[in-house]
Amino acid sequence: MDKQFYIDEINRLKKEKTAVIMAHFYQTGDIQDIADVVGDSLALAQKAAETDADIIVLCGVHFMGETAKILSPDKKVLIPDMEAGCSLADSCPADEFEKFVKANPDHTVITYVNTTAAVKALTDIVVTSTNSKKIIDQLPADEKIIFGPDKNLGDYINSVTGRNMLLWDGACHVHEQFSVEKLIQLKKENPDAHIIAHPECKSVVLKMADFVGSTSNLLKYTSNPDVNKFIVVTESGIIHQMEKMNPDKIFIPVPPEIEGQTCHCNECVFMRKNTIEKLYLCLRDETPEILIDEEVRLKAVKPIVRMLEMS
Ligand code: 13P
Ligand code: SF4
Numbered sequence: 628m629d630k631q632f633y634i635d636e637i638n639r640l641k642k643e644k645t646a647v648i649m650a651h652f653y654q655t656g657d658i659q660d661i662a663d664v665v666g667d668s669l670a671l672a673q674k675a676a677e678t679d680a681d682i683i684v685l686c687g688v689h690f691m692g693e694t695a696k697i698l699s700p701d702k703k704v705l706i707p708d709m710e711a712g713c714s715l716a717d718s719c720p721a722d723e724f725e726k727f728v729k730a731n732p733d734h735t736v737i738t739y740v741n742t743t744a745a746v747k748a749l750t751d752i753v754v755t756s757t758n759s760k761k762i763i764d765q766l767p768a769d770e771k772i773i774f775g776p777d778k779n780l781g782d783y784i785n786s787v788t789g790r791n792m793l794l795w796d797g798a799c800h801v802h803e804q805f806s807v808e809k810l811i812q813l814k815k816e817n818p819d820a821h822i823i824a825h826p827e828c829k830s831v832v833l834k835m836a837d838f839v840g841s842t843s844n845l846l847k848y849t850s851n852p853d854v855n856k857f858i859v860v861t862e863s864g865i866i867h868q869m870e871k872m873n874p875d876k877i878f879i880p881v882p883p884e885i886e887g888q889t890c891h892c893n894e895c896v897f898m899r900k901n902t903i904e905k906l907y908l909c910l911r912d913e914t915p916e917i918l919i920d921e922e923v924r925l926k927a928v929k930p931i932v933r934m935l936e937m938s
Pocket of ligand 1 (some may be wrong): 667825827843
């Protein structure tokens with residue numbers, strides 16, 4: 628089938644079924660272009676909580692679909708590929724995290740949204756990279772905090788808030804793998820470019836960055852009228868929106884540190900499992916559907932609602 632067939636059918640089915648398509652910035656350009664909402668993890672959660680649609684098709688990874696279902700249990704939440712997981716969420720199994728929480732009973736438990744519903748059920752407040760500083764700044768200075776699962780984001784928040792949060796040892800395979808050597812070389816070749824990085828990157832990369840932020844904040848930063856060239860240290864899907872918003876500017880992706888690899892394939896394999904064809908099939912057949920045990924959902928919804936209130 629040609630791409631136009633999928634585009635026409637998705638638009639037809641969307642109206643017929645009163646469905647809303649939400650896409651994360653790391654999706655391919657064609658999926659972002661057909662989506663009703665394109666955003667970061669916080670925006671997708673906020674829109675999922677507000678929508679009147681009967682069906683939410685979440686083009687992102689599994690935890691994003693779960694967050695939408697937790698907030699909108701009466702809606703049918705679909706995801707184009709059930710295998711679209713997240714290495715960061717996988718680095719924090721709920722049974723192990725529960726032991727960590729129990730071993731530190733006097734701590735407030737804050738988790739990044741990149742977790743399973745079962746981990747959220749063990750959490751006091753969920754955060755995203757957009758609101759983490761704002762939320763943590765609202766807690767008393769002497770509050771003891773456990774932060775999981777991303778040690779790089781946790782380290783970064785500790786550095787910008789002056790906290791000493793106890794960190795879970797998890798990481799994202801995409802953001803951990805950016806090559807520092809290639810980043811230095813790109814900066815040498817493009818001294819006028821600003822380095823912009825997601826806080827899931829290692830601290831050595833964040834120290835080199837002119838700006839550190841969530842996907843939506845990186846995107847906003849690119850409209851800075853004084854800068855025309857950016858070295859982008861996050862998943863390359865975001866460059867689609869950056870180029871749309873700034874057609875005259877230059878965006879340079881940073882390659883990962885993989886032996887013998889010369890391509891710029893800094894892509895999240897999980898995010899890229901979704902395709903326009905799978906999006907069409909999932910809307911047509913209304914599967915795969917995200918389902919969550921109600922007992923877990925009732926526990927997991929509290930820290931997400933708390934996040935939305937504190938954002
Ligand atoms: P954002 O919340 O910045 O969109 O990040 C989501 C994510 O998975 C980053 O790897
Ligand atoms: Fe998870 Fe990393 Fe992919 Fe984001 S980029 S969804 S943190 S694996």
